[in-house]
Amino acid sequence: MRDLIVLDTSAVMTCDPSLGEGRLGLIERGAVYVREGVVAWVGPERDLPQADGAVRLSAEGGLVTPGLxxxxxxxxxxxxxxxxxxxxxxxxxxxxxxxxxxxxxxxxxxxxxxxxxxxxxxxxxxxxxxxxxxxxxxxxxxxxxxxxxxxxxxxxxxxxxxxxxxxxxxxxxxxxxxxxxxxxxxxxxxxxxxxxxxxxxxxxxxxxxxxxxxxxxxxxxxxxxxxxxxxxxxxxxxxxxxxxxxxxxxxxxxxxxxxxxxxxxxxxxxxxxxxxxxxxxxxxxxxxxxxxxxxxxxxxxxxxxxxxxxxxxxxxxxxxxxxxxxxxxxxxxxxxxxxxxxxxxxxxxxxxxxxGRPEAGRIAPSAPADLVGWRTPDPAHVPYHYGENHVRGVIVAGTQVVSR
Ligand SMILES: [Zn+2]
Structure with missing residues (x-):
């Protein structure tokens, strides 16, 4: 399994208020570094740590959230x-x-x-x-x-x-x-x-x-x-x-x-x-x-x-x-x-x-690297524009399993 960096986001929604803004813990232009299937680091892209050999995956300007x-x-x-x-x-x-x-x-x-x-x-x-x-x-x-x-x-x-x-x-x-x-x-x-x-x-x-x-x-x-x-x-x-x-x-x-x-x-x-x-x-x-x-x-x-x-x-x-x-x-x-x-x-x-899986549902160090990349930049848009699938890609345990 290759290490992975998700970048070019509008924001990363960590769902951990200690890691970002507000109750959703939003990190504007955030990035996620995934090592061996778990989140190793999350923060603003400009602070991304050195990660030689990691595959870089662009979110194409969209929101990245925990897997639902x-x-x-x-x-x-x-x-x-x-x-x-x-x-x-x-x-x-x-x-x-x-x-x-x-x-x-x-x-x-x-x-x-x-x-x-x-x-x-x-x-x-x-x-x-x-x-x-x-x-x-x-x-x-x-x-x-x-x-x-x-x-x-x-x-x-x-x-x-x-x-x-x-x-x-x-x-x-x-x-x-x-x-x-x-x-x-x-x-x-x-x-x-x-x-x-x-x-x-x-x-x-x-x-x-x-x-x-x-x-x-x-x-x-x-x-x-x-x-x-x-x-x-x-x-x-x-x-x-x-x-x-x-x-x-x-x-x-x-x-x-x-x-x-x-x-x-x-x-x-x-x-x-x-x-x-x-x-x-x-x-x-x-x-x-x-x-x-x-x-x-x-x-x-x-x-x-x-x-x-x-x-x-x-x-x-x-x-x-x-x-x-x-x-x-x-x-x-x-x-x-x-x-x-x-x-x-x-x-x-x-x-x-x-x-009964409390370690999931957030993007935080040592959480499972289950991530969703959305085609929309802001959290409200997903429920607002209903009946349309806004998912761009899904990663489970550090491996991309859906790409649309
Ligand atoms: Zn029921």
Missing amino acids: VDAHAHPIFGGDRAAEFALRAEGKTYLDIARNGGGIMSTVRATRGAIDEDLVERTHERLSRALAQGTTTLEAKTGYALSVYGELRLLQLLAQVARATPLTIVPTLLGAHAVPAERNGDRALFVAECAGPMLEGARGLAHAVDVYCDEGAFTLEEARTILTAAKTSGFAVRAHAGQFRDLGAAGLVAELDGLSADHLEQVSDEQAHLMAQHGTVATLLPGACVQLRLTPPPVARLRDAGCMMALGTDMNPGSSMTESLPLQMWLAMTHLGMTVDEAWLGVTRHAARAA
Whole structure:
């Protein structure tokens, strides 16, 4: 691997306020020196250290940022749900559709029925599209098999995909995504499976454990049982919390010093403060929020409480079929009331923390050299000019993997 110097930038966004201007740590006409796959130096180009033999890569006057981090994604599934998308446009709600056998359960049927090769290939395609739009780290959940065997199979397939993509995948076990039909008569048995044998099998395959705690999904007590067992077994914990109703899951994750509570359309002041206190990130999913026409999460409340806010695509076939983080930034600013700085931190530093890879999401000495070069010189332009891919190039661990 050759050493690398990225220069001719409009600015380098370090996402570290100690290294540059403002919350985004911007260094005007900055440069980055990459050695052996990690950032060795970042600063103004005029101060660039001697670096004999390094390949010089021009950013052609564009902005350079950390590789984007998707803090919440469900990339491995069979089939699609375009038909439900059409039904919702005719006025059916997400919960109506789920009650009629659609929703998560239709994807569970398609995923259980898919052969390994198909699941791996489709997931790989989704990740390639994410990479082309600047994503270099992605939190990837299981959750469409809903059995001990099936969920562990999805974790193994995710590991297979991870070996074949330049993206860094942080795998999450989401066995408790829904109660499968064959366990409807005995929820307690399924919860015990999620809190027992599933965790045993997931050792070494999953970084975190997630629970969907909401109306129509798992109760707060069920979430507590699963997440407490997960924490005891050494997993990081997180939850889908307050998408439709606030059952208290965000506070539970905070009390367990979890990585992140996600969705949060409904979250109390008290829980927001608990999250801030415990460093649990508030991960917002604007695509799903807007598509399901939910009341936006209380960004001002989360901001005032001092919460770190991240963004995720929620990439999934039901409520957010997208790989694009820049699109989430646009929605976060236009529909959720986030600022430019918050949107960028939401897909870099804060997202890296939410995903459980805190060393990513910044350009700082000894951070992984995951970088994106943009065709635009200023941070606001990326979310402002939405629906267009502004990525010029992507570097992962010091190697250029996308050039457009
Ligand atoms: Zn989700």
